[in-house]
Amino acid sequence: MTCxxxxxxxxxxxxxxxxxxxxxxxxxxxxxxxxxxxxxAAVGAVWETLGTAKTIEPSPxxxxxxxxxxxxxxxxxxxxxxxxLRPARLAPVAAxxxxxxxxxxxxxxxxxTEATSTGPIQMAAAIEQQVSGAFAADPPGxxxxxxxxxxxxxxxxxxxxxxx
Amino acid sequence: MENRDVVSxxxxxxxxVGAEVSGTSDADLMARVADxxxxxxxxxxxxxxxxxxxxAWQYAGDxxxxxxxxxxxxxxxxxxxxxxxxxxxxTAYLRRVAVNLCLNEARRxxxxxxxxxxxxxxxxxxxxxxxxxxxxxxxxxxxxTAVKQLPDSQRMAVTLRRYEDLSHQEIARAxxxxxSAVESLLHRATQNLRKALGxxxxxx
Numbered sequence: 499m500t501c502x503x504x505x506x507x508x509x510x511x512x513x514x515x516x517x518x519x520x521x522x523x524x525x526x527x528x529x530x531x532x533x534x535x536x537x538x539a540a541v542g543a544v545w546e547t548l549g550t551a552k553t554i555e556p557s558p559x560x561x562x563x564x565x566x567x568x569x570x571x572x573x574x575x576x577x578x579x580x581x582x583l584r585p586a587r588l589a590p591v592a593a594x595x596x597x598x599x600x601x602x603x604x605x606x607x608x609x610x611t612e613a614t615s616t617g618p619i620q621m622a623a624a625i626e627q628q629v630s631g632a633f634a635a636d637p638p639g640x641x642x643x644x645x646x647x648x649x650x651x652x653x654x655x656x657x658x659x660x661x662x
Numbered sequence: 663m664e665n666r667d668v669v670s671x672x673x674x675x676x677x678x679v680g681a682e683v684s685g686t687s688d689a690d691l692m693a694r695v696a697d698x699x700x701x702x703x704x705x706x707x708x709x710x711x712x713x714x715x716x717x718a719w720q721y722a723g724d725x726x727x728x729x730x731x732x733x734x735x736x737x738x739x740x741x742x743x744x745x746x747x748x749x750x751x752x753t754a755y756l757r758r759v760a761v762n763l764c765l766n767e768a769r770r771x772x773x774x775x776x777x778x779x780x781x782x783x784x785x786x787x788x789x790x791x792x793x794x795x796x797x798x799x800x801x802x803x804x805x806x807t808a809v810k811q812l813p814d815s816q817r818m819a820v821t822l823r824r825y826e827d828l829s830h831q832e833i834a835r836a837x838x839x840x841x842s843a844v845e846s847l848l849h850r851a852t853q854n855l856r857k858a859l860g861x862x863x864x865x866x
Contacts, residue, residue, distance in 0.1 A: 509849050545852070547855075548809070548855070554715065554716060554719050556732070557729055560707070560715070560729065563733050567733060568740050
């Protein structure tokens with residue numbers, strides 16, 4: 499056993515916490531190494547010094563204080579919010595709910611705007627009118643004439659006059 | 663009997679024999695507590711409160727804080743009464759709860775330095791002592807300061823070894839770590855204490 503190994507084992511050796519084999523090995527080393535033997539004496543002195551600590555007595559109201567705490571916890575458990583309702587645990591749920599609400603509200607508003615807007619319809623009618631006008635002079639049986647006929651049959655123009 | 667032996671004896675928790683004082687083991691009492699018998703918990707309080715308070719006091723160095731931690735340990739045990747494994751040794755179970763509370767509180771206080779333990783409430787102050795005991799009081803204070811300055815885990819290992827007189831295996835169980843980790847903690851604690859108590863150790 500080297501001095502380094504021996505010194506690492508000294509506290510356990512003094513606490514009699516080593517196996518018989520290791521303990522004997524440390525003892526043999528200490529018998530022949532004055533430096534490590536001095537180190538062992540110093541380690542022993544450290545632990546001897548710690549033994550001067552005092553003790554205290556529990557206060558007379560110790561048991562009563564324990565029961566008061568128990569009752570207080572049981573009251574707060576019954577009356578207070580459950581652990582699932584603690585603000586820290588509710589935060590992610592609240593964030594998700596807020597996201598869903600805001601998203602739903604924006605979606606609702608956007609959808610209603612789209613539904614009531616006449617811009618796209620007017621634009622489509624203008625394009626139709628332009629294209630139909632461009633094909634109005636086409637001879638019967640041509641592609642242009644067929645397009646104008648189709649447009650005139652669309653629901654928007656049903657019952658109305660054709661562009662021709 | 664040497665002073666340290668008296669201290670160890672006073673601080674040692676009741677072992678298996680102590681648990682049978684009134685003819686009922688701690689495990690049986692816990693079973694009764696789980697069935698709603700609060701009187702059984704009163705018996706456990708009387709049996710164990712002293713060493714739990716002293717364990718917390720040796721660790722925290724503050725009597726008021728020690729009472730607080732010890733009371734909290736009992737409250738936790740009571741609230742977990744229905745989960746208590748009947749095969750567990752009650753003393754080891756309670757010690758584990760108390761050790762965890764102490765270590766958690768130390769961590770919390772390190773994060774909030776303004777809440778640090780004062781450690782200034784030694785029952786005997788220098789003014790109360792005759793001159794012949796002043797040197798001992800000074801040494802006691804020096805030891806407490808040295809232990810207090812150890813890192814949390816080292817301080818707990820020293821507390822359990824010296825003031826609770828636990829084996830390395832028992833310390834490992836109480837702290838939830840391996841025996842080799844305990845040996846390493848105690849080795850490093852010894853080195854740190856030796857530095858802090860250098861002149862006292864050499865003069866002793």
